[in-house]
Amino acid sequence: MTKTKLATPPTTAIDSMFESILADIVRGTYPPGARLPAERELARSLGASRPTLREALRKLTEWRLVEPRRGSGIVVRNRRDWSIEVLPAYLRYARPLPGEASVPQLIKDLLAIRRTTIREVVLLVAPRMAPGGTDAAREAVEHAWDARGDLREFVVADFAVVRAVVEAGNFLPAVWLLNRLSGIYLDIGQSLTGSVSPPDDYIEVHNRFLDALENHEGPLAASIIEGYLTQLDAIMMAPLEVFL
DSSP: OOOOOOOOOOOSHHHHHHHHHHHHHHHTSSOTTOBOOOHHHHHHHHTOOHHHHHHHHHHHHHTTSEEEETTTEEEEOOGGGSOGGGHHHHHHHOOOOTTSOOHHHHHHHHHHHHHHHHHHHHHHHGGGOOTTTTHHHHHHHHHHHHGGGSHHHHHHHHHHHHHHHHHHTTOHHHHHHHHHHHHHHHHHHHHTGGGOOOOTTHHHHHHHHHHHHHTTOHHHHHHHHHHHHHHHHHHHHGGGGGGO
């Protein structure tokens, strides 16, 4: 099958080196349990300074792809230990092994995680919503609708609706959770926008969602937003269903 085209990786010196090593790990050039080349050798082969390499290795450690081991250097960790931030790179570079989920299945699973997460967050935020607390979210809805001609921008603006709701509820842990989810989702979601056309009732549905929130009707609000996301995800996944 044709590889899903994802967002272009960043190109600063540190990010370029990070992406290069990340790609080699995800492709299996450095399989789980393998030791990365010595720092001096790796910096020389990648044409970068050792301080730049150390920063790239620090980020790889934060993403749980590698770990320093006394007497063994920097060792690649098992895939089950990796952080979810690896997912977009995995979709760019990996060839799933026999028995592992396909790329389309991984995308479908990510969208399911997003739906479930947003539903549960909405249930928790609804009782905290103050009068007028959805004003910023309503503005985000209008912006998303205005951006529907540029579907990459639409995906970003659409995600901002829920973020505005969570911020209005002063629910900081959920804001942090969405921050982590957003980078992964937006990288993948923007790559699937060729098939996305926002539903004609987008504003109507979101107004009902936000009205339910202002009335502290959490289950109703959660049901409305989950229904919308299910519809959007089905549209986004349609070109990939043949591979599932």
